Amino acid sequence: MDPDEFEHASRAVLERYPGDERGRMLHAPGLKTAGTFYAFATGDALVVKLPAARVTELIATGEGRPCEPRPGRPMRQWVCLTPAGRDAGTAYLLEAREFVTGLREREGARQ
Secondary structure, three states: OOHHHHHHHHHHHHHHOOOOEEEEEOOEEEEEEOOEEEEEEEOOEEEEEOOHHHHHHHHHOOOEEEOOOEOOEOOOOEEEEOOOOHHHHHHHHHHHHHHHHHHHHHHHHHO
16 A cells, blocks of 8 residues: 555544544554554555454455564564555555454453
């Protein structure tokens, strides 16, 4: 995902969720909610945090590839994607945000 597409998709999400923030993750521009990152862009990839089963599905279908900042050490629940356009990028960002906010809610309910 080129930087302009990431910027456009990010802006769409931030307009919908003005409490979310921009930040840097692994030296790359990213998005976070309540201090938790759910996406960042690096090179030509959009990297999003999703449930492990969804990550496995995206990799199996060829839509995604493991996020491996260090070769051979994939980040759990993160997947690299090359969305086909801005709308697809925005949809992945929203999916990742939904996952991260749901995790936080489930963790809060356990305490």
